[in-house]
Amino acid sequence: MFAALAVALIGAAKAETSDVETSWRLLDYIAVDYGGSVAHGAVTSPSEYAEQNEFAATVAEKLAALPPKPERQALLSDVERLKRAIAGKAEPQQVSEIAHRLAAALLAAYPVPLAPSKAPDLARGAALYNQNCAACHGEAGDGHGPDAAKLDTPPIAFTDANRARQRSVFGLYQVITQGLDGTAMPSFKELPVDSRWALAFYAGQFAFADGAAAEGERLWKQDASLHGLLPDLKTLATTTPAALAARIGQDKADAIMAYLRRHPDALAQQDGSLSLVRGKLQESVDAVRAGHRQRASELALSAYLDGFEPIEPALTASDRTLMERIEGLMGEYRAAVQSGESAEALSDRVQVLDGLLDDAQAALSPDATNSLSTLLGAATILLREGIEALLIVVAMIAFLRKADRMEVMPYVHAGWVGALVAGFLTWVVATWVIGISGASRELTEGFGSVFAAVVLLSVGIWMHGKAQADHWQRYIREKMSKALSGGSAWFLFVLAFVVVYREVFETILFYAALWHQGNGGPILVGALGACVGLAAIAWAMLRYSRRLPIGKFFTYSSWLMAVLTVVLAGKGISALQEAGIVGIAPLRAVPRLSLVGLFPTAQTVAAQIAMVAALALGFALNRRKA
Numbered sequence: 001m002f003a004a005l006a007v008a009l010i011g012a013a014k015a016e017t018s019d020v021e022t023s024w025r026l027l028d029y030i031a032v033d034y035g036g037s038v039a040h041g042a043v044t045s046p047s048e049y050a051e052q053n054e055f056a057a058t059v060a061e062k063l064a065a066l067p068p069k070p071e072r073q074a075l076l077s078d079v080e081r082l083k084r085a086i087a088g089k090a091e092p093q094q095v096s097e098i099a100h101r102l103a104a105a106l107l108a109a110y111p112v113p114l115a116p117s118k119a120p121d122l123a124r125g126a127a128l129y130n131q132n133c134a135a136c137h138g139e140a141g142d143g144h145g146p147d148a149a150k151l152d153t154p155p156i157a158f159t160d161a162n163r164a165r166q167r168s169v170f171g172l173y174q175v176i177t178q179g180l181d182g183t184a185m186p187s188f189k190e191l192p193v194d195s196r197w198a199l200a201f202y203a204g205q206f207a208f209a210d211g212a213a214a215e216g217e218r219l220w221k222q223d224a225s226l227h228g229l230l231p232d233l234k235t236l237a238t239t240t241p242a243a244l245a246a247r248i249g250q251d252k253a254d255a256i257m258a259y260l261r262r263h264p265d266a267l268a269q270q271d272g273s274l275s276l277v278r279g280k281l282q283e284s285v286d287a288v289r290a291g292h293r294q295r296a297s298e299l300a301l302s303a304y305l306d307g308f309e310p311i312e313p314a315l316t317a318s319d320r321t322l323m324e325r326i327e328g329l330m331g332e333y334r335a336a337v338q339s340g341e342s343a344e345a346l347s348d349r350v351q352v353l354d355g356l357l358d359d360a361q362a363a364l365s366p367d368a369t370n371s372l373s374t375l376l377g378a379a380t381i382l383l384r385e386g387i388e389a390l391l392i393v394v395a396m397i398a399f400l401r402k403a404d405r406m407e408v409m410p411y412v413h414a415g416w417v418g419a420l421v422a423g424f425l426t427w428v429v430a431t432w433v434i435g436i437s438g439a440s441r442e443l444t445e446g447f448g449s450v451f452a453a454v455v456l457l458s459v460g461i462w463m464h465g466k467a468q469a470d471h472w473q474r475y476i477r478e479k480m481s482k483a484l485s486g487g488s489a490w491f492l493f494v495l496a497f498v499v500v501y502r503e504v505f506e507t508i509l510f511y512a513a514l515w516h517q518g519n520g521g522p523i524l525v526g527a528l529g530a531c532v533g534l535a536a537i538a539w540a541m542l543r544y545s546r547r548l549p550i551g552k553f554f555t556y557s558s559w560l561m562a563v564l565t566v567v568l569a570g571k572g573i574s575a576l577q578e579a580g581i582v583g584i585a586p587l588r589a590v591p592r593l594s595l596v597g598l599f600p601t602a603q604t605v606a607a608q609i610a611m612v613a614a615l616a617l618g619f620a621l622n623r624r625k626a
Contacts (some may be wrong), residue, residue: 021174024103026055028171029180031099032163035092036074041552043089051182052197056083073111079103082097087619094174096166100240115234116197118279119265125202128195133203141206153183161254164207165241169261172199173237197237201261209216216259216385219252220266226256233275234354236260274357281333281350289343293459299581300334307460309451309578311364313511317381318363326356328592328600331577333398335584371440378526379533382507386534388564389416391505392456393496394538395557411489413498422497423504449572452499456565461558461618497620562615566608570597573607 030052035541037048060079066072082098130139136155138145143157179187188196205213208541220226229247230236245253260266269273278301287296308597315323334348345587374528396412576582585602592600597608 020112023059023062024058024106025174027099027103030055032166034095038089041089052086053264056086069109075097117238120198120201122202125198128199131200133337151184158203158206168240169200169204169237170282172203176200205261208254213258216255220259244256265375274361280307285343285346285350297337297576300337303604304330314364315360320357329353331584332586335586340388374523375526378523379530382527382530385507389500390538392499407428408489411493412434412496414494416500419497419500419504422501423508426508449568453565453568456561457614562598567597569606569607569611573604574599
């Protein structure tokens, strides 16, 4: 029974996708070809006009059969408006606008894959065209192939520039996939998806001359503002030359389309990380369909570490909320793969992520970034990452002053200064020598946080015990020389180095990513402002700690260590999850509050609960001894 239900659900999902794709293809056909049936309010081709009415009615039927959604009623209203416009013999431009707008709204409400997962292979597209299409459409795409005269409906001439300007590559892909009813155009859905995209891009270049492509290459490489208009393969595949012309002019739009349809790899190079994320996620779904779930899990992890993680710093500076949402959903996707979720459900997750990746692309575009946002991002990142390390180091310094053990102070100073030097070297390496992988970053952050959390756990309990003791002065006189022997002094050096380098490492990688965007000046100003803020906080803490009685100092410091222990435990386990070392079990009821190390997974929450329990036990034993 359950198997039958699963088959029925899968069949329904496929039927829905097919109806959406068919409706979109018919709307695209109406937008492009309606002008051949009506002119100035009069029918110029009765057969074409009848076809337009038929297609609009078919779209209305298919939209009415789609699963209920809040957006469906608006779609049905728009399709009725389209039918009235065609029946009233409205001007072609008006009908085209209605059809294009309805098609875009349809895909927004019922998403289907809109772009290839990687740059299409145009050589493969050329071979497929010559093998399957040239006989009718002609080797030059002019519609005069050797078999064209035998057909009742003449094949489309891809060289018709006016028609090509109204058609997107996605529209060509849909016709290649589904065929064209009532014509000799067959469906090529048996071809792999990548091959169909390659064929669509190859057919889409015939209308634009090689000279236009050369001019488009010059414009693309000289004018960076154009990159924001076509930031990725999805935008290129779904944008018509006419739509692009409305923003930059027809000649320039034709040149840019001529170049990018011949060289889609130029876009893949531009948004390589996000294209890699999309590609790896789609490959992961395909691996599940093929029964290779372990391979799917590896691909899902690679999508994060090799694709999303490298652009995470820049996206954090631009839109931290969006970054955390994508990061969380990618973690949930990996957990779903491991838990045995179906390929169809995983595909739905990928579609949601695909929309968020579009938002990320927009947030990272040149139009979305400016000097002020970069300055504020640089300052916020350094303050956010630096405050944890500052609290720990200042507490160590204040403690040594209270204990009157100034001879050990150089070890602490050497630790945090050495961490800053190591951070500078990391900056040099990450910016000018080699890239630091996402896995290396997460492992460094994860193990560094876990180490610091364990150490601070013991330090916090120890400090709490000293706050409870009645004879702490005698303890300091008798035990401090032993407690701060050479080995312990080096331990303080290591602790200071680890807690500072962990934060410096994270900050440096954020800054390196921002630096590559060419915003060096605002980054330096933001960093300088953050350093001034951190210095002021350190001065205030040290000044206040000197006035505190030793008992209160130990009490406050122990609770500070306790809080940081719980925070670092959550952050450490989360980083190890992102590196694939620790599994992920999502907890939807738990909010994501990265500032305090709280993440919606069972493992991170369990680690924090374990730390809280250990602290409670240690503090209770201290009170009992006191």
